[in-house]
Amino acid sequence: MNKLTNLTENEKTLVTYMQDNPKVFVKMSALEISEACFISTSTIYRLCQKLDLSGLSELKVQVSTSINEYLKENNSIDYNYPFNQNETQNQIVSNMKELYEQTLVSSYNLINLEQLRLVSNILKESQHIDFYTYAGNIYLIFI
Secondary structure, eight states: OTTOOSOOHHHHHHHHHHHHOHHHHTTOOHHHHHHHHTOOHHHHHHHHHHTTOSSHHHHHHHHHHHHHHHHHHTOOOOSSSOOOTTOOHHHHHHHHHHHHHHHHHHHHHHOOHHHHHHHHHHHHHOSOOOOOOOOTTOOOOOO
């Protein structure tokens, strides 16, 4: 984002806010962001267009991904190979704990509470709900 050159003053304000408050930003609605930055909601969507993103949700995903990449760079755990041959049980469990915590934070940052509310209302009004799962090589057995 620092490399963008054709930003308006309001878009620069938005970018600065995202950089200074990434964890807060990914949890906010368009209205909350516009109120926090004193900009219009159309400014948010213009910035998304300049970044070739489909909308605010995709922008939030990008910001959340950036947070995770920052955590990876400042963390000694290799996510592809989180355990080494000579590590103690305590080190292995500690690495597992950190990986799960980061996974939870990442997932939490991607949840849109307004969307979740709308989906739950639709599900409540449904007469039938079917679940279809896919679990690799695990076969589901129903009794």
